[in-house]
Amino acid sequence: MEAIRNTLDFSDFPKTDLGVALAVLVFLFCFPLFPHSAFAMATMIQFFIFSLYGMGWNTIGGYGGQVDLGKAQYVGIGAYTTMVCLLRWDIPFWVSMPVGACLSICWSFIIGYPLFKLKGHYFAIATIATSLVLKDLFEVWKFVGAARGLGILPYKYHPPDYWRLIFKEDIYYYYIIFAFFIVGLLYMNWFRKSRLGYQLRSIKDNEEVARSLGINVHWAKIKTYAIATAFVSIVGSFHAVYIKNIEPEDTMSLDISILIALMAMLGGAGSLWGPVIGAGVLIPLKSYLKEWLGASAGLLGIDLIIYGLIIMIISAFEPRGLWGIVEKYRRRRRK
């Protein structure tokens, strides 16, 4: 009961925040009912996927302050588990998704135990290294299709297939990931007020003090890492059935890991709305820049140049992200 009340309790936010959040949710719910292009739909689904990844990253990276740049490996584990289960043994999505999450959590414990002995830069680079090792292994592993990856042939199934999540229209995927999004948001709301959430924030502020207060720092980090992993892995499973064609290069590359961290950091790491804001700004920006500048104008790479410049400007001048700007503005008004 206590937990449910905590989950639904948003009363520590100012009223304007909640109003805006509600308006955005209503908009997101109604979006498919309005006329829209297929491209806009795909962008919105990407937005949900990446804001969920960002929420997962936010637990360890935002609240805990451990810069993890290896989240793509769990996208890969989740996506490949679902794909292999579906193709080899015809196991439906709703069974393979928790299996994938369990596998990811096991892997996160195996590498998390040694990883969290490192700090700062060393930790960040080590997470990259583990992620790249896994990617290299998947690229030579014949069972999972090596570098060519795996693909679902939709005509073999009978869409709409609610068990295997194979649909013809994107609108089904939209509402499923929307439900995931709401659950994720509620979970994060519970998490930030949970015991572990407070422990993490004290670890972020000062690890020595946290230890002297009797917090098992190492174990708290590993637990949070597992939570973040589960988030990313579950959404990775969804990504696999949505995209229908996965290969190591676009599920597990370093760019994905960095993009995940970037969502949370650009929006504001360590705040509930941060990843959502970050994904809401970055994903449309990225896909429309690519559409307008990269594909149409024929200028190779110019979209990523602009994108990189935005990252540089944000990280140099507003390291606390867009949410940091809002908070600064509020503080000034209060004075």
Added chain:
Amino acid sequence: MDLLFASIVSGVLIGMVLALVALGLTIIFGVMDIVNFAHGEFLMVGMYTGLLTAQATGMDPLFTLPVAAAVGFALGIICYAGFIKFLLRGPMISQLLGTFGLMLVLRNLALLFFGSEDRALHHGLLVGKSFDVGMGIILSATKLATAVLAVLSFGAVWLLMNRTRIGKALTATALNRQGARYMGIPTERMNMLAWGIGGATVTIAGALIVNFWSVTPYVGLIFTMIAFTVVALGGFGSVPGAFFAGLVVGLIMEIPGFWDFIQLFFGIDWMADVPMISLKYTWIYVSYFVIMLISPRGLFGWKQ
């Protein structure tokens, strides 16, 4: 046996170049505690500089080093003054992501200007020549010359760091920024200089590597990871550490060669089925991980 010697020699030769690649990263990290994700992209800039200068002027690619050094020095200073200076005030995560943004920009600028195709050098005094030393070792002339020049450049930087006033000021800044400022060392200018030297060494390495490695805009990432591994093994901030670690990492890169040697020498059949050559770089990531766990300070490191 021949395969073993050939692998060792090739590992040592490439290791000398890798040491030069990592030198810039370790200097920058030592002086201002910032990890530069764009390091591999600096190397790519050096590779393109070497290649294009050689093609435009008809010079031998081995003599384009001064041009590459000048470009790298300028690039490092511009990056520091225009961007990194502001980044240093922020937390660590924004430093990591900021240099990642720099990497994206440099990589895609190269893509925009040079296109995505592989480019390689086909002409030059030494390209394609090799000589047999005996015991099955065939030295390619470019690799040998590259390794020698890399060692010379490394020695020059070592002399600069240890035997000149500027080098001592740099070391002092690295050891204790506050103290160095009290002694009248302009630490801000020292940061800029560190970026200049870092950029120059890595572009020299790039101009050397282009002699035997084809260049694309995407070549940077693997070299960034190699440089991280070398620096981690040698110890963040240590110049002699970078040299020995470079040799070790060069040998690690030859693990597929050793694998073939063991497989042929002892006649182990299952080993032939493992696609070791496509796992060439995996060993670098694995060794980074293991090194960090065993000794986070590396071999010669003094920064924790």
